[in-house]
Amino acid sequence: MVIVFALVALLVLGALVAGNWFVWRRLFRDTTRGPGLVRRMGVVVIAGGWALAVGALVAERSGAPFWLQQVLAWPGFLWLALSIYLLLAVAVGEVLRPLLRRWLERRASAGAAVSREEPVAVGAAGAATPTPPKRDPAADTPAPEPEPDTHAPGPSRRLFVSRVIGGAAAVAAVGTVGVGTYGVLNGPSVKRVTVPLAKLPRSAHGFRIAVVSDIHLGPVLGRGFAQRVVDTINATQPDLIAVVGDLVDGSVKDLGPAAAPLAQLTARHGAYFVTGNHEYFSGAEQWVDEVRRLGLRPLENARTELPHFDLAGVNDVAGESEGQGPDFGKALGDRDAARACVLLAHQPVQIHDAVDHGVDLQLSGHTHGGQLWPGNYLAELANPTVAGLERYGDTQLYVTRGAGAWGPPTRVGAASDITVVELASRQA
Numbered sequence: 001m002v003i004v005f006a007l008v009a010l011l012v013l014g015a016l017v018a019g020n021w022f023v024w025r026r027l028f029r030d031t032t033r034g035p036g037l038v039r040r041m042g043v044v045v046i047a048g049g050w051a052l053a054v055g056a057l058v059a060e061r062s063g064a065p066f067w068l069q070q071v072l073a074w075p076g077f078l079w080l081a082l083s084i085y086l087l088l089a090v091a092v093g094e095v096l097r098p099l100l101r102r103w104l105e106r107r108a109s110a111g112a113a114v115s116r117e118e119p120v121a122v123g124a125a126g127a128a129t130p131t132p133p134k135r136d137p138a139a140d141t142p143a144p145e146p147e148p149d150t151h152a153p154g155p156s157r158r159l160f161v162s163r164v165i166g167g168a169a170a171v172a173a174v175g176t177v178g179v180g181t182y183g184v185l186n187g188p189s190v191k192r193v194t195v196p197l198a199k200l201p202r203s204a205h206g207f208r209i210a211v212v213s214d215i216h217l218g219p220v221l222g223r224g225f226a227q228r229v230v231d232t233i234n235a236t237q238p239d240l241i242a243v244v245g246d247l248v249d250g251s252v253k254d255l256g257p258a259a260a261p262l263a264q265l266t267a268r269h270g271a272y273f274v275t276g277n278h279e280y281f282s283g284a285e286q287w288v289d290e291v292r293r294l295g296l297r298p299l300e301n302a303r304t305e306l307p308h309f310d311l312a313g314v315n316d317v318a319g320e321s322e323g324q325g326p327d328f329g330k331a332l333g334d335r336d337a338a339r340a341c342v343l344l345a346h347q348p349v350q351i352h353d354a355v356d357h358g359v360d361l362q363l364s365g366h367t368h369g370g371q372l373w374p375g376n377y378l379a380e381l382a383n384p385t386v387a388g389l390e391r392y393g394d395t396q397l398y399v400t401r402g403a404g405a406w407g408p409p410t411r412v413g414a415a416s417d418i419t420v421v422e423l424a425s426r427q428a
Helices: 001-029 038-060 067-114 151-186 223-235 252-264 277-281 283-293 317-322 328-332 348-356 376-381
Strands: 121-124 129-130 190-198 208-212 240-244 269-273 302-305 310-313 342-346 361-364 388-392 395-399 417-427
Touching: 001 038, 001 067, 001 317, 038 067, 038 277, 067 417, 190 395, 208 223, 223 417, 240 361, 252 283, 277 283, 277 317, 302 328, 310 328, 328 342, 328 348, 328 417, 348 361, 348 388, 348 395, 361 417
Parallel strands: 190 417, 208 240, 240 269, 310 342, 342 361, 361 395
Antiparallel strands: 121 129, 208 417, 302 310, 388 395
16 A cells, blocks of 8 residues: 555656646747756746745644745745646647747748749830849859848747747746635635525425535635625525535634634524534634534534424544544434435535435535636546435535635636525425
């Protein structure tokens, strides 16, 4: 097992080194005439970016002083996103490079053909005859030897193509990350989804649950972001609020003030919370106590009977390492199966246990919708549903893309959201 892990680690490291060398080559080496300051700056930018990224990850996981986490997080995590899109943009440039080169060659060939045409004069009989060139007296003077051409058309054209493709790749990558970061910092949008439940009584038709997941308060997203999330949720005037995990990336000591706005959450039937995997990296027990202090009700493998349906919650599977994993029997055992049941579970993979226990609707997060395209394709390999509403037997699963972001405060192709799930009675 250790050998397999070591081989995988070496393959990943090798791929990272190769990818970064390729980016450096296309953006810095191929766009310059020779060794110099620009190439050295390229090495510093790429190596320094990865040093900051690794430092940010290590600082967060090791519980380094919070000020240090904040110093490293912004440049380090943004570099992670930028490096992805630099590599993708440079790869796309490989397709465009020969096309641009051929176009320039054809243009140059057409220009050369035009310059070779000689002017002609029309004779008395209407036939075209060459116009005799005018004699230049200076022509008798021997011409000086021409200077050697040190800039041959081939290399010059290659340099021009490299600069165009490299510049376009850099602009595309920076623009993509910039727009994706602005989208996260601007706060999540509101989605509305109607979910019919066969067992829901007519009196509960239109019951609205505000579902929010993956807020990821930490060294980047702080109190201001939490306030925007709270204000957005409250503006929907939900009947119930469900916070389905990954609220934080850090300790209560460091992030308690950032989470304080959660105390302002308002809903007729209250706000509920279940743990996500990141809570178990951040001190789950302390955070459960903290959210309870803020007025949310944790559902730790527990169930509550609301007037019209049962609301249950299970711990995240990451809690198994601490003996606090999900217990569906405890949360759903001996309940009245004639009542509709809504389950809060952070990860979509928990849907199979939900189906076995007769749950009508599971609300989850965790996937971020992939967060950074093409990450959604990887997310599909690990999750039954990446985003949206799907049915599994008699159980429906809704997965929100989440409100915040982990690592880079950036989303591309997976906009953040808070979802208002409106329950519909088939008897209405």
